[in-house]
Amino acid sequence: MDRRQFMAASLAAMSAATGYAMPPARRSPNFVVIYCDDLGYGDIGPMGGREIPTPNLDRMAKEGLTLTDYYAPANVCTPSRAGLLTGRYPIRSGMSRVLNATDTNVMPLTEITIARALKPAYTSALIGKWHLGCNNPSWAPTNYGFDLFYGIPYSHDIQPLRVYEFDRSGARSEWEPDYPRLQQMFYARAEKFIEEQANRPFFLELALSSPHLPNYPAPGFQNGSANAGAYGDTVMEIDAIVGRLMKKLKALGIDQDTLIIFSSDNGPWFEGSTGGLRQRKGGAGFDGGYRVPFIARWPRHIPARRRSDAIAMGIDILPTFCALGGLPLPANELDGRDLSGVLLHGARSPHDELVLFQGEEVVGIRTQQWKYVNADMYQDYFILLEHRGYPQLYDMTRPGEQYSVASLHPDILKAMEQRLSRSAERFGGLRTGPSVLEKQRSAVRHRHVPEQWEGD
Template sequence: MRRRDLLLAAGAAALPGLATAASARRPNIVLIVADDLGWGDLGGYGARLIRTPRLDRMAREGARLTAAYASANICTPSRAGLLTGRYPIRTGLAWDVVRQSDTVGLPPSEITLAEMLKPDYATALVGKWHLGHVAPYWPPTVQGFDLFYGLPYSHDMKPLALYAAQAPGVELTREDVDSPRLTQRFFDRGLAFVETNRARPFFLMLALTAPHVPLEPNPDHPHRSPAGAYGDVVEEIDAGVGRLLDRLKTFGLDRDTLVIVTSDNGPWFEGSAGPWRERKGGSGWEGGFRVPFVARHPGVIPAGIVSDAPSMNIDLLPTLAAWTGSPLPAVTLDGRDISTMLKRRGAPSPHEALLLFDNEAIAGIRAGRWKYLVRSYYRTDDLPLDAYDYGLLFDMTLDPGETYNLAARHPEVLAGMKARLATARAEFGPLAKGPRTRRK
């Protein structure tokens, strides 16, 4: 028996009450992860130049989280955190993104969302992987997905090819990548998977490439957004979500399916970070980490839930374990079950604090209404602010833009944050591996 099977078996043994739950049909899960979609790019989050009527309706019919964080301010580590429920530094993928020449990836010993849901679920990853493109990290069918259809990494990286895999092998499809139509093709393939597996529980992860650059609007989709090409590709995502929701209703699966839409990190060169400071890759500032998070499950999530309690994409694994009655893997998890936040108005965050990593360094801590920032970039320097006794303390309720330091006004809060930082550095510091060039 492989290590991951042992860990899952141990988790199941620790939760004997799940045997009864497993005998009933479990809810379907559709997880849509956009690439570089900004917090402020959806109408429900204040967008005015981009029209997202289906996503806005989805939010009205379900839950909208306003303090959802990615587990990293760039792609690869954020996806590792999302799939494992663990801070990316635990997986060895916290530093930068996987480059074309890299031979690293998500360790096979890590247990992903897809593996947690097996064998009860049909599982598919449609879209971007970016967690390793050489063996033993590739294809994604080695990490619990029955089907993979998509790209090994971002669509601005070369060489680029579109792959299809169903365990155990991988083969190059005969189709060209056709970047302008990637969103359409990903939704098409995802909907085909849903139709094929509608008689059993399924987990579909739609990892879109939009609105990551290059921005190449679909020529078959109307180009009308006042936000230019960026707005066009986001509006196509909205249309795709609408197609998905309509198809679920046609199949009679509407009330049996949890649909979640979020982003892997904040916006890059274009897009809106809303009121939050900085953008993708911006050290510990909010704009690189804050992401939209909309969830809909009729009859389970009450309509119109809006929560400002902090959460992170590492919470998806434990939350979906609770949602589906699946056993948690017997590993150290940093994520927490946020089911209550999605189902009950005013429910608090299960986290006392969330760590914000920039590469392998802790750059910030969010705890309740307070944010402690200890790293920032200035020109070519990565400044350890707390080393200069200039750690910045922000009240996120009064000052969401992180503009005024209140450390001197609240010494007790500052002391608590420093203690949290020291504890976290003691735990995670030994896990740091340094830049990838040093590992070769």
Template sequence: MTSSPRPNIVLIFMDDMGYGDLGCTGSPLISTPHIDRLAAEGLQLTQMYSTSPTCTPSRASLLTGRYAQRVGLPRVIFPEDREGLSTWERTIADVLGEVGYRCGIYGKWHLGARPEHNPTRHGFDEYYGLPYSNDMDPLHLHVGADRIEGPVDQSSLTRRYTDEAMDFISRHADEPFFVYLPHTMPHIPLHVEESFRGTSRAGTYGDTIECLDHHVGRLVRHVEELGLSENTLFLLTSDNGPWFEGRTGGRRGRKIDTYEGGIRMPFIARWTGRIAPGTVSESVQSFLDIFPTLASLAGAPVPQDRPIDGADMTELLLGGTPTERGPLYFFSHWHLNAVRDGRWKLHVDRFPTKDLRELPQLFDVETDVEESYNLADLYPDVLEHMLGLVETFGGEIEAGRAEAEARALA
């Protein structure tokens, strides 16, 4: 097999899986040996953040390297909505495709359901999956722009996504490829193959995670059997925190919250021979950083005509000294709920809840990851600095709101 100096990339993206739902992140009830193996053979980041605690904006940031508010997709999109990812935006697939990568998506899209929003209009050569979450109607399985199945047999989706991804890799083993595998599960309603029912000690939710783990193992073995292991970067994470079930690893809040349980995600990277095995880093990173990082690794130019909010973390992945990260901002819809800068995290809103008691809340999340103790009264200088960040960045986003909303409706 011909080796390429640029890595193949496989990005596995779970839906609503909690930080503590893997063996390697401390789950006492769910067995994930294949994902644990990826972690043991690569890098774990313990402070990787989603920009949002819900589906659509999380994915918009992941694929564009931009805050979802800049993209005009600050909330969850429903099937009847007109909004979607504008063709003006540049996705990871767009920039990788321009330098010769073949790009396929197998799973949940959730960045618009109209024809102009289809993944094949945004850099992907192939698309097999659902246009939005599995609790929305009407639910159809798509291949490209075509509906091929409805109602959908959701119990087989994890296997079928993996089968399609494996087939794509086989067909493009001699050229650089990007596989985006955004699984439908464990978003509710939970569906799992019959052979995995009762296999975990964590109910159907745990069975679903163990099924996902099994198919991650199949995919990794397939790449290894093709002789591509040393030239393939695997990335694995989840879009946001767990919803009704799942474990946050002791962190406050869940999906929909911008407390740590809703936005701090497990993150694993394995690149055999390039990423040192067994590495654990506490460097603060964001989904925003994945876009510029993959562009850098592929030798693809990053767009210069718009703000790119992510930072290249190649040095961190490959064992160098990570670049110091600037502030990270966490939104719910258009509401700037929280900001993290260094060890400090400030909450100024809890949208969508109307309960604003005890705000602002200032936490030292390096010593208080549960966000239990408000230090705002003890560190007035830090509070003033953080409030200044909120005012400045919140104003920048608000100033671009009308243009972003118009793009998403175009």
């Protein structure tokens, strides 16, 4: 049985199991992930945003599925991108902190990325922002399974910055970025890649570097957002890119063969809307830093106008693509789960729980109904909340994480505390340094923090 036959048989089996009639698979699907940088949950219409017009994303959501409880793998950039590409919590790859231009660390070459997992059946490109290491001879995305890289090594606020293009042939070019036109250049190269690969399965990560600050709206988008400033202008530009992509796929006749996923690497930074979620990018265990937009569109496969609160995370993309592409999972240990049932049939989440990290610290556990948070940011301190007498348990059917219900549900609290403890123990051996609790205790002993923290 070849791969296309396996794909058709797999979809037929899923259809029989769920009772949902799937159209016959003409070919293995293409995969496009549009990955924004610092886009907030409330910045776009499908997630409830009203300040910034996003008609193309609104249409994408109407033609597909919106996940309301989808989490980025981390609340900051580098670890989130590692989690997306590997299907593993970032602590497993040692990518738990944001890398800068002088870091010599890179994601280990032993990690199996989506691009590697889909080989040799798929041709893969990463266009846009990388941010998994650059100051090392082995940093190139083509060393991680991608056939093409066109983009920047890290965020567009880090200097020095160059735009690179290279493939597996060894040919390479680089130039100074034209900041206002950068996103348009990313999309233009992505479109060229899609045209080149239109007759064979491909995987494209279009990793836009907007709306990360500073904002550089492209010509034609300046001052287009009445109330959201330059940030809103860049979100409108992103929305226009989504519209161009959907139009191009239809023009090439591969619209029904292509699954598009739209999301963000973490929540908003100094600007942008969390949509009422608590905290922001880098903000310990609360949802504003982790919970991000997720829209999936695949005409005639994903039913239109569907919304689901099934919990999911960026680590799920790799196993989902393997399942939909009819390919085996990598042999290494994955934390992600196959979301194809959620996407295609409205199934419940395959996760019993999701683990939230601040760096290498386990700071939160999310189940379908409950959330337990063990850390927060206060003044200049990252503080652990256990043993302080005010445990933070939230009923996630109520928005905003505003009031702990620990006193109302002592049995749930105990169970969630045990979940977090097991996860902390499970991942503790992967640390590269002492835990936050150990560092805080050391600081107290040496009087590097105020006396009121001696209870830590």
